[in-house]
Amino acid sequence: xxxxxxxCAIGALLAVTWLGSAWARPAITHAGCTPAPQPLMYExxxxxxxxxxxxxxxxxxxxxxMPAMPMAHHVPxxxxxxxxxxxxxxxxxxxxMPGTWTLKLRVxxxxxxxxxxxxxxxxxxxxxDATSAHAGH
Numbered sequence: 355x356x357x358x359x360x361x362c363a364i365g366a367l368l369a370v371t372w373l374g375s376a377w378a379r380p381a382i383t384h385a386g387c388t389p390a391p392q393p394l395m396y397e398x399x400x401x402x403x404x405x406x407x408x409x410x411x412x413x414x415x416x417x418x419x420m421p422a423m424p425m426a427h428h429v430p431x432x433x434x435x436x437x438x439x440x441x442x443x444x445x446x447x448x449x450x451m452p453g454t455w456t457l458k459l460r461v462x463x464x465x466x467x468x469x470x471x472x473x474x475x476x477x478x479x480x481x482x483d484a485t486s487a488h489a490g491h
Contacts (some may be wrong), residue, residue: 380409380464383441384469385457396475398457399444400434408411413463416445418455421472428452433461436449452476 367403380402387396398416402409427450434443449455452475459469 360426379467380404380412380461380469382457382459382469382471385473387447387449387455387457387473387475394450395416396449397444397446398473399437399442400404400457400459400471401442403441403467409464410436410440410463411463412443413444414443414459414469416447417442417458417460418447420451420453421456421459422453434459450477 362403373474381404382400383403384401385398387398389395390397398418400416403410412434414434416434417431418427418429419425420427429447431443432447433447436442437444455471455473455475456469459471461465461467
């Protein structure tokens with residue numbers, strides 16, 4: 355016969371397991387930055403999805419870093435805003451030179467997370483989608 359403590363522990367474990375699977379874990383399905391009118395400024399667009407469905411109502415900030423030169427560039431985090439297309443968000447950041455940049459999304463909603471995506475910025479600001487990573491899990 356199970357003790358009251360054992361029943362409570364099993365119930366708590368089941369509740370945590372259920373809640374963990376119920377929380378959305380968005381992934382970046384597309385990311386890219388295009389030159390903005392101001393010099394060195396780029397409008398970055400990110401598409402988030404969970405299980406193939408667009409993630410709406412996400413709250414996150416976007417910043418960037420160059421993997422080849424860690425911490426050499428200070429790109430302040432800016433809040434991303436929805437574009438009006440389900441799952442798509444935008445933020446404008448300053449990228450000081452061409453090369454590989456890692457976009458960092460610090461998500462607070464639907465659940466805390468850190469999402470990463472490498473992008474290539476060409477010599478003339480021509481963007482190319484590069485590789486993706488998902489951190490924090």
